[in-house]
Every structure is written in C-alpha cells, then in structure tokens.
Amino acid sequence: xxxxxxxxxxxxxxxxxxxxxxxxxxxxxxxxxxxxxxxxxxxxxxxxxxxxxxxxxxxxxxxxxxxxxxxxxxxxxxxxxxxxxxxxxxx
Numbered sequence: 001x002x003x004x005x006x007x008x009x010x011x012x013x014x015x016x017x018x019x020x021x022x023x024x025x026x027x028x029x030x031x032x033x034x035x036x037x038x039x040x041x042x043x044x045x046x047x048x049x050x051x052x053x054x055x056x057x058x059x060x061x062x063x064x065x066x067x068x069x070x071x072x073x074x075x076x077x078x079x080x081x082x083x084x085x086x087x088x089x090x091x
Contacts, residue, residue: 008057015053022046054090058083 026042062083069076 012053012056015049019046019049019053022049051090054087058086058090 065079
C-alpha cells in the first residue's frame with residue numbers, strides 16, 4: 001500500500017503491462033511503416049486504456065477518502081474537488 005492508502009493490485013498492473021505491450025506494438029508498426037490510420041487507431045486504443053487506468057486509480061482513492069472523511073464526521077467536499085481536479089488534469 002502506498003502513502004495514500006491505495007493498493008495497486010495485480011489486475012491494475014496487468015492492465016499497464018498490456019498498455020506497455022501495445023506501445024511496443026505501435027513502435028513496431030512505425031518501424032514497418034504501417035499506414036497512418038492503423039497507427040492512430042492503436043494510439044487511440046492506448047489512450048482509452050490509460051484513461052480507464054486513471055479513472056480506476058482516482059475512483060479507488062476517492063472512495064477511500066470519502067469513507068475516511070465520513071467516518072471522522074468531516075465534509076468530503078475538499079476531497080471531491082481534488083478528485084475532480086485530478087481527472088481534469090489527466091485530460
């Protein structure tokens with residue numbers, strides 16, 4: 001578990017490894033001078049996969065933080081705004 005209290009599980013790490021493989025595949029496509037359309041399609045798939053990982057990480061953090069805030073009787077407004085800011089920054 002990291003300092004934020006989030007555990008990056010094996011499923012999440014495997015998603016990133018698949019993305020890593022996709023990036024290597026795109027590099028190979030470029031070396032083979034594949035069509036621009038095909039390269040862009042693969043890059044779009046990579047971007048979508050990265051976006052899903054970001055949403056997962058932010059969502060898990062948000063859930064944990066909301067539970068922590070509510071258990072102490074505090075408002076979760078600040079934490080929600082931070083999560084929204086993180087999502088906006090990722091775009």
